[in-house]
Amino acid sequence: AHAIVTEARLEKEQIVRSAQVDAEQELFLYRAKRRDEEEAFMKELADLEKRKKELTEAKARYEDLVKDGDQLFDQMKAYGERLESARIDRQADELDGVPFDPPQLTVDEVHGCTEEAMPLCEIAEEDPESIFAEPDYSSEPEDNEPAPESDESGCQNNG
Secondary structure, eight states: OHHHHHHHHHHHHHHHHHHHHHHHHHHHHHHHHHHHHHHHHHHHHHHHHHHHHHHHHHHHHHHHHHHHHHHHHHHHHHHHHHHHHHHHHHHHHHHTTOOOOOOOOOEETTTEEOGGGHHHHHHHHHOHHHHHOOOOOOSSGGGGSOOOOSSOOOOOBOO
16 A cells, blocks of 8 residues: 555655646746747837838938929029119100100001001091991991991001
């Protein structure tokens, strides 16, 4: 009976040691796996931080470019305004002392056509009644239309 108890005790110790070894191995593997996962996570986190820094720098560069572009646009607008102001001032200086004498664009049967009135003369050559006709104030609409003439009379060019 003593031998059976001793053998049972040895078997119990062997089972406990085997369970302890299995638990230690499992704990070791769990810790190793956890450490590998943590290292991968830290590496990914470092990569993301690096990417964030690069994007922040790129954003700052683009903001600088936008600011420079806005400044250049403002400078260009100011330059354009100065050019326009100078052009207006120059035109005003050129017009000072010059009397305002616009050409008379008239066509009449007596004096003929002036050079300035040539477009009116061309109309008069095509349809002289439309320029020189006396208005007809009759009540009938068809009576108000000018009658076409067979005689082609035009303006004389005195220029």
